[in-house]
Amino acid sequence: MNSHFLDGRYRILKALNDGEKGKTYLVEDVNLPGSQFIVKQLRPPSSNPQTLTILRRLFASKAATLEKLGQEHDNIQKLIASFEENEEFYIVYEFIAxxxxxxxxxxxxxxxxxxxxxxxxxxxxxxxxxxxxxxxxxxxxxxxxxxxxxxxxxxxxxxxxxxxxxxxxxxxxxxxxxxxxxxxxxxxxxxxxxxxxxxxxxxxxxxxxxxxxxxxxxxxxxxxxxxxxxxxxxxxxxxxxxxxxxxxxxxxxxxxxxxxxxxxxxxNVEHNQQKQHHKKLLLVLTGIVGCITLGIGAWFLQLPKPASDAQQKLYQEGVNKYDAGNYEGAVKDFNQVIELDPQNALAYNRRGDAYYRLGDYEQAQADSSQAILLNPQDANAYFDRGFAFSELGKYKEAIADYNQAIKLNSKDAYAYYGRGLTLAQLKDNKGAIGDFSKAIALKPQYTEAYLQRGILRRRVRLRQAAIQDFDRVIKINPSDAKAYYQRALTQSINKQKYAAIKDYTAAININPKYIEAYLNRGDVYSDLGDKLEASEDYNTILQIDPKFIAAYTHRGIHRFSFGDYKGAIEDYTAALKLDSNNISAYNNRGNAYLELGNKKAANQDYSRVIAINANNALAYYNRGVIRTKQKNKQGAIADFAKAAKLFQQQGEQDSYQDAQREITILQNNSAPAPTTRPKSGKIEKN
Missing domain, CATH: 1.10.510.10 (Transferase(Phosphotransferase) domain 1)
Structure with a gap:
């Protein structure tokens, strides 16, 4: 037995298990003397060549996945190799002492x-x-x-x-x-x-x-x-x-x-972690909202503590309420601290944080400004006010505050991150990517910076670089659902639909209520013609949130795609009950009515779109189709002309040419119903 070699290199040291379905051995790799591994033998149920071909493909696929899993987590037994001998399959695992x-x-x-x-x-x-x-x-x-x-x-x-x-x-x-x-x-x-x-x-x-x-x-x-x-x-x-x-x-x-x-x-692990790492966790988990609370600890070195025991107690109660998510209670406690000591800069800063979390950005900005007046050299106060300004849409003021924060503390990765977010709002993609890169250089494990840089890189068509950023986030934190979701979006744009489905599924496994992941996975399934899988994803969203409008409109498009026009109309109608000005729902419902031959209802829906938005090219085009069918030649030409002008302004060249072609047909007194229409109801899926 000891002289037997598997795959020409694994010397069997001991048979650990001998069952009718296969054997398990303790082996030594002769190329690595002294190394021990576990080899598991699997006997296929059939030696039929066609069956073996299918099993080989399955075996290779499963082996590749498990090999990657072992590399990703130290608490998973590593798959070292896999091979086939005499129509039997073998897996080589690390030996766990x-x-x-x-x-x-x-x-x-x-x-x-x-x-x-x-x-x-x-x-x-x-x-x-x-x-x-x-x-x-x-x-x-x-x-x-x-x-x-x-x-x-x-x-x-x-x-x-x-x-x-x-x-x-x-x-x-x-x-x-x-x-x-x-x-x-x-x-x-x-x-x-x-x-x-x-x-x-x-x-x-x-x-x-x-x-x-x-x-x-x-x-x-x-x-x-x-x-x-x-x-x-x-x-x-x-x-x-x-x-x-x-x-x-x-x-x-x-x-x-x-x-x-x-x-x-x-x-109570979460509570202990929040007390120890509260500021950093808020940044990682909630982006902008969390950023405002970071760096507060530095205040204790720069500013005097509340003078009395009563102030200290009130202040700590406010902090505890803030940490527990009771922001209104925190504001009340900080109010009392400020009444007792109007010069307490830290109380203003923390009250500003609480107002920020309550969505009162004006008051958050005012409190940060007061903190700056009391201590002009504190970078964190500028940093906090920058986020408040950003939420108020005052991006130039926000940039100025981030610049000052960086001037006071050039090693603050979070200040670069905050400025990067604001630059992204200003469409300065290059500048934003530069700031996120600087934040990463200062803090190499900064997952939010990688995530935001990846999103921007995708925006500027650097898709492979974007995927590398999302890969990095996942390597640092394999439980980051957002990273899988963003990588899936990028894979989908790259037409890698099965890879996208895998990533959307990973995001959903981590966060079972990740509505956007269900929505986008449903869209990919629909594109692939997987009718049941797509429907199940849209249905799941509506179980989680019955008022999520996009689930109705996307499911309507899906139903329309396989000829369920009545079902599509039901979905678009449900969406319109929730939002009576939903243009895509009217446009798409009009298309469904048109397919069912209800020209009057279709015309009403397209006209309603135009009443809501007089620059909706698609509605003019579709109404032109209706008017052509109704032999309203002049009305149809007018609608197609308006659609053509709008399509041209929007850079939609193919749709512009479609509209021009229909005008030519009508002007030549040849009025067959148009055979080509651009897709209707384009939806923002992010």
Whole structure:
């Protein structure tokens, strides 16, 4: 056995598992003496050449994805290589020195709650990334979670992706939810399995007792009744686990990020992080809104503290309320501080921050100005006032304040970032890109600066450079949904539709309520002719927000595209109930009425567009089509002439030529109905 080589280089040291579907070996790479790896053999169910060809393609695709996953996260077992020998497939994994979780979950020895919370958090962090790549582990159980010897971290191993793709079997039913057993795998199937692992850990149950556990159902709810009288568990933790293991996947947590959020609330991690890194987190998570709070700590070095205990207490209460999102309460506390000490520059600054968050930019600007009067050398006061000016549309004043902030502190990455945002508003793309680049040079992990630079680079058609910026954000923070979304937009512009779908899906997995990602993914599905997938995305948006107008108009365009004109009319009508001046809805509904032969209704819709916006070329063109069908030659020529003039002014040369051609046909007394119309209802999709 020891003399046997796989792929001509992997010497078998030991057979770890020998099953009917394949074997697992501990091997040494003879090219790297002393190195050890795990090799897993997969035996295809058939040697039919056509089947093998399909399996080879699947195998290569899955291997490439898992190889990239291992590179992205240190807590995922790395895929080293893959190969085929004698019509059998092999995967080479890194060898993880450590012990499986089965060594920690011992019968009769339950783990503590904090140990279980830590276990869940570590694996969920991994699942966020895994699911963002469209991968489902499929086989989460204690044996596939290794506690690495070198750093005591948990590592997820033995992805079941190949098993499903190559040998198409289902094993280890102890931890699998019913939908997976039935072949209807979901992302939250992994969440269910992890929930069962957590229960086993809290109860001290080995794998052979999990079946008995799952048969212990609550008579009223039908769910697993895992809490016995001898087990005391924090109620909130128990509720989280119960939701992880709901029998119906639709009632379960849908995404790993949701479970993580609830766990963080449970252990108060978010609160502690906000206290320690509040300013930087606000900047990263909320862009402009957050920027205004950064750098406040420097005030404590530059300005005197409130003189009395009462002032200090009031000030701290205001800060606490601000951190908790109670901005009105914070304003009241800072008001009292200022009444006690009208020279307290820091109180003015923090009150200005609170007013900013409340959307009162005039008052925010006034408070920042007062802070500047009290301390003209503080860069942060200029920085804060710059954001207030920017929100008020006073961009030149904002630029002046950012310049002063940079003059006082040339190493402040956030000041360059703020100035870059304002320059972008002024359409100075080159200057804005330069400022974002400067911010990145000063702060190489500044994800918001990369994100904004990427958006601008896409705007100026530097699409590959834009993708590189979004790639960088994702590398720094694999859970940044905005970066996946922006990269998807760029991929879509580049006609890389399947890549765009993958990125939109990753954004949605991270943020299940990311409406814009559903909308754009639906549009891509629609372009590809994937009728059901597109409809499901538009429908999901309307479940999240029934008043989201674009979902109706986009679904209307989708329905129109496959001939469901009545359905399209229903959607455009719903949009118009929410916005009676929605031009694209009128234009598109007119087109749908026209397809159904209702010329009168179509004409009314086009005329309504013109009444709202007398420069809408598309409405004139479409009304010209109606008038031609109604044999109103002069009216049609007038509409086409107006459309042609507007199209030419707007630089739409093809549409201009269409309109001119229709005029020529009518003037030559040949009046067949036009056969070509430009697309109607162009929609702003951002």
């Amino acid at each position: 450590g012990n499986p979780l089965t060594d920690e979950i011992i019968q009769g020895q339950p783990l503590r709650e904090d140990q279980v919370i830590s276990l869940l958090s570590e694996i969920l962090e991994v699942l966020v990334l895994v699911h963002s790549y469209g991968v489902i582990h499929r086989d989460i159980k204690p044996a596939n979670i290794i506690r690495r010897e070198s750093d005591e971290k948990l590592v997820l191993v033995n992805f079941g992706t190949f098993n499903e793709a190559i040998i198409n079997t289902v094993d280890n039913l102890e931890y699998m939810p019913i939908e997976q057993v039935n072949g209807n795998l979901k992302y939250n199937s992994d969440i269910y399995a992890l929930g069962i692992v957590a229960i086993a850990a809290l109860r001290g149950l080995p794998a052979n007792e999990i079946f008995n556990l799952r048969s212990q159902n609550n008579k009223l709810t039908g769910e697993i009744d895992w809490r016995n009288k001898n087990l005391t568990v924090n109620r909130k933790l128990a509720n989280i686990i119960n939701r992880m293991v709901r029998f119906d996947y639709r009632k379960r947590y849908q995404y790993a990020t949701e479970v993580l959020d609830d766990l963080k609330k449970l252990i």
